[in-house]
Amino acid sequence: KQEVTQIPAALSVPEGENLVLNCSFTDSAIYNLQWFRQDPGKGLTSLLLIQSSQREQTSGRLNASLDKSSGRSTLYIAASQPGDSATYLCAVYSQAGTALIFGKGTTLSVSS
């Protein structure tokens, strides 16, 4: 059974710092991986989708990488801002299924 783990569960950084959020999954046979952002009391906003054939995707200050062989993905946030404060969720599509399997998220707090 696919399991997705995100470490750390919470992270606090000062504004301007570059940071990395980690995601690991137990079964490397994934179809793709998606990173989301969730603000308190809100829905999920898709940030990046990485197809299994890709190594990374970039959107603005965000860069997500994927290493299927090691079962890992990272989300790099450059020059963090207080507006980046939110919970970041990693989710994978397994090849056998059609629904996402989620990690429990990393809650990021960026202080000004």
Place this chain on the structure above:
Amino acid sequence: DAGITQSPRYKITETGRQVTLMCHQTWSHSYMFWYRQDLGHGLRLIYYSAAADITDKGEVPDGYVVSRSKTENFPLTLESATRSQTSVYFCASSSWGDEQYFGPGTRLTVT
């Protein structure tokens, strides 16, 4: 407006009552999903649908019923609500294997 909407956004109901949560998407995505989000468990799949009239169970389907007579709608019914079904419910849609887009959620409280 294009997107995915859920209604109601907030609902309080009593144990034993039937409750239906609505989900509507305007992208004509073939796949639609229902998840619940609980502290300590994260997001878990309840049911999903690959097309109209095709549905399948997810990780936590007990106590829920779904239907999909039209591509754009995917209602979720709690046949007899229990306190353990107090949660935030999210609907999502996508093309197969593609980026999933989530609705704003329905916060359900069962008293």
